[in-house]
Amino acid sequence: MWIARAQTVLLCLLVILASYSHANNSTTLKSEKRLKILAIFAHLGKSHFDVFKPLLVELAHRGHDLTVISHFPRTEQATAEEPLPTYKDISLLDGKLGVFVNVVDLNSINAFGVPVVIRDLYMLHSMSGITCEICLKNPEVKRLVDSGEKFDLLLVESFNSNCYMALVHKFNAPFIEISTHQLMTWAIDDLGLSNEASYIPAMFTRLPRPMSFFQRMINAATILFSTMVFHTVFHWQDQSIANKYYGPGLPDLRSVSNNASFMFVNTHYSVHGAISFPPNVIEVGGIHISPKVKPLPANIKKFLDEAHEGVLYFNLGSMVKTATMPEDKLNVLIKVFASIPRKVIWKWEVNEIPKLSSNVLVQKWLPQYDILNHPNVKCYFGHGGLLGLSEGVQAGVPMILMPFYGDQYQNAIAAQARGAALVVNFATLDAETLMHAVDEMFNNTRYNENAKKLSKAYRDRPSTPLETAVWWTEYLGRGNALPYVRSEAANMSWCQRNLIDVMLVLALLALLSIYVSFRALKYILARRKKKQEEGNDGTSSKKRD
Numbered sequence: 201m202w203i204a205r206a207q208t209v210l211l212c213l214l215v216i217l218a219s220y221s222h223a224n225n226s227t228t229l230k231s232e233k234r235l236k237i238l239a240i241f242a243h244l245g246k247s248h249f250d251v252f253k254p255l256l257v258e259l260a261h262r263g264h265d266l267t268v269i270s271h272f273p274r275t276e277q278a279t280a281e282e283p284l285p286t287y288k289d290i291s292l293l294d295g296k297l298g299v300f301v302n303v304v305d306l307n308s309i310n311a312f313g314v315p316v317v318i319r320d321l322y323m324l325h326s327m328s329g330i331t332c333e334i335c336l337k338n339p340e341v342k343r344l345v346d347s348g349e350k351f352d353l354l355l356v357e358s359f360n361s362n363c364y365m366a367l368v369h370k371f372n373a374p375f376i377e378i379s380t381h382q383l384m385t386w387a388i389d390d391l392g393l394s395n396e397a398s399y400i401p402a403m404f405t406r407l408p409r410p411m412s413f414f415q416r417m418i419n420a421a422t423i424l425f426s427t428m429v430f431h432t433v434f435h436w437q438d439q440s441i442a443n444k445y446y447g448p449g450l451p452d453l454r455s456v457s458n459n460a461s462f463m464f465v466n467t468h469y470s471v472h473g474a475i476s477f478p479p480n481v482i483e484v485g486g487i488h489i490s491p492k493v494k495p496l497p498a499n500i501k502k503f504l505d506e507a508h509e510g511v512l513y514f515n516l517g518s519m520v521k522t523a524t525m526p527e528d529k530l531n532v533l534i535k536v537f538a539s540i541p542r543k544v545i546w547k548w549e550v551n552e553i554p555k556l557s558s559n560v561l562v563q564k565w566l567p568q569y570d571i572l573n574h575p576n577v578k579c580y581f582g583h584g585g586l587l588g589l590s591e592g593v594q595a596g597v598p599m600i601l602m603p604f605y606g607d608q609y610q611n612a613i614a615a616q617a618r619g620a621a622l623v624v625n626f627a628t629l630d631a632e633t634l635m636h637a638v639d640e641m642f643n644n645t646r647y648n649e650n651a652k653k654l655s656k657a658y659r660d661r662p663s664t665p666l667e668t669a670v671w672w673t674e675y676l677g678r679g680n681a682l683p684y685v686r687s688e689a690a691n692m693s694w695c696q697r698n699l700i701d702v703m704l705v706l707a708l709l710a711l712l713s714i715y716v717s718f719r720a721l722k723y724i725l726a727r728r729k730k731k732q733e734e735g736n737d738g739t740s741s742k743k744r745d
């Protein structure tokens with residue numbers, strides 16, 4: 201049953217796992233004040249936690265006290281390599297449920313006959329119920345709440361649920377939300393950013409850039425619809441689970457969430473577009489990427505070093521179970537890879553792939569970022585998950601992207617709009633389209649040039665994404681935040697923020713003035729006509745005389 205449950209919810213996992221490592225030493229000075237920080241990251245997707253982990257570890261390096269509620273407690277190995285005495289885990293890990301790695305079945309990915317937005321919302325909603333329940337009913341979490349322990353600040357994920365706001369309310373401390381992907385439509389709304397509907401294709405839409413009039417209409421409607429569903433159907437579930445464990449007397453969870461001091465987003469304008477964010481929305485795209493490129497395992501190094509003709513790197517991330525690839529699609533891949541005069545390195549978690557040509561190296565696990573940085577790697581064939589895509593951008597490798605679900609479409613489309621990637625459609629994939637895409641990557645220098653330019657712009661920042669996130673976290677710890685950093689639009693009603701009320705009154709006034717002018721003109725014309733007629737009467741009567 202858990203497997204079936206997992207099957208229904210796993211599609212919502214929006215970001216892939218990518219190889220990750222972290223420098224031992226903090227790159228900045230120790231903080232002046234030791235903060236007590238509570239992190240609440242209850243989602244089951246490992247790729248989400250991979251975005252939070254470097255920040256948590258770095259905060260611990262800097263001497264802050266961390267209590268981390270998650271499904272990903274530090275492993276014994278990690279603790280042995282580097283003990284972090286101020287990092288304390290509260291594990292939500294359930295042996296039966298496990299966490300989500302290699303679970304997405306490619307046969308079922310497009311098997312639903314309902315619109316994407318409905319399907320995705322349904323998945324997100326079922327997953328939200330499960331994770332929320334697991335977290336709030338956890339006895340250790342409850343003990344922590346009852347202990348009355350005080351924290352300086354809280355870190356909470358911004359994703360598919362507001363239910364952790366119950367804990368935020370209990371601890372009554374300022375908090376930072378972290379989004380591991382492009383902002384969810386409801387987060388956009390809560391931050392008062394709804395104007396971006398006119399130029400940023402939202403999550404669930406799969407719309408291209410730039411958008412036509414009709415596409416903008418779909419975009420706006422999707423944002424309105426999904427936000428409305430979140431603030432009703434999702435909200436009812438969140439509130440009822442929260443009330444069950446921490447009620448009665450809980451405030452409306454939405455009003456708590458509206459009080460967020462900061463939002464960290466795992467995007468960067470160079471890829472996802474220049475969005476006008478208020479000062480409390482901080483872009484930390486690429487925060488998970490290690491500052492160092494590590495040496496490659498010997499066999500991979502040899503393979504890449506000798507591949508002067510160029511290498512195509514193929515990896516669909518940690519979520520997709522590549523073994524569920526339908527036979528016809530697998531044959532397309534094998535055929536195209538065999539036909540190109542290049543080498544191919546392929547991540548595949550099962551042993552045998554039949555009919556494989558000699559230019560292809562298959563491995564169950566690959567150090568992705570280190571491979572992407574090898575000068576002979578000329579193309580990254582991936583699925584558009586944000587972690588992998590960010591690594592591809594950072595390394596300056598042109599990409600072929602084949603999105604499957606979640607935010608992968610919007611990420612892939614954004615990279616394509618920057619000229620650094622080509623998007624191919626999995627459902628209609630054939631040898632011809634894939635061959636065309638591969639030819640473009642290797643034989644059209646435009647993609648390589650754009651990828652290099654994009655990489656330069658992506659990496660060139662006042663401070664690294666990790667330093668940025670740490671700085672703003674400590675800024676909040678120093679007590680400088682609300683009300684200064686937040687947009688005043690954030691707690692306005694939708695009508696007020698978008699000037700709908702003002703526009704309505706102005707439109708009424710315009711109509712009224714048109715009407716008044718019209719009446720006045722009519723009156724003047726009528727008078728003039730009457731005068732003329734009187735005049736005419738006068739002359740005609742004179743003539744008659």
Ligand SMILES: *[C@@H]1O[C@H](CO)[C@@H](O)[C@H](O)[C@H]1NC(C)=O
Pocket residue numbers: 222223224281282
């Ligand atoms: C981190 O530091 C510890 C000792 O403090 C050391 O044993 C370990 O090898 C270091 N790890 C890395 C990746 O540098």
Ligand SMILES: *[C@@H]1O[C@H](CO)[C@@H](O)[C@H](O)[C@H]1NC(C)=O
Pocket residue numbers: 224225
């Ligand atoms: C950490 O940095 C200090 C100086 O800032 C240096 O002395 C030490 O060797 C570094 N440790 C590691 C494990 O890199």
Ligand SMILES: *[C@@H]1O[C@H](CO)[C@@H](O)[C@H](O)[C@H]1NC(C)=O
Pocket residue numbers: 373374375455456459682
């Ligand atoms: C909002 O946050 C401040 C502290 O950051 C707190 O004093 C206030 O009670 C919070 N309001 C709500 C509705 O949670």
Ligand SMILES: *[C@@H]1O[C@H](CO)[C@@H](O)[C@H](O)[C@H]1NC(C)=O
Pocket residue numbers: 540541542638639642643
């Ligand atoms: C690129 O061009 C060369 C020479 O015209 C050709 O042999 C090759 O198949 C083309 N495609 C790729 C992916 O290299």
Ligand SMILES: *[C@@H]1O[C@H](CO)[C@@H](O)[C@H](O)[C@H]1NC(C)=O
Pocket residue numbers: 691692693
């Ligand atoms: C927005 O916040 C201000 C002060 O923080 C408050 O006075 C006002 O009532 C709030 N508006 C709404 C719609 O909640």
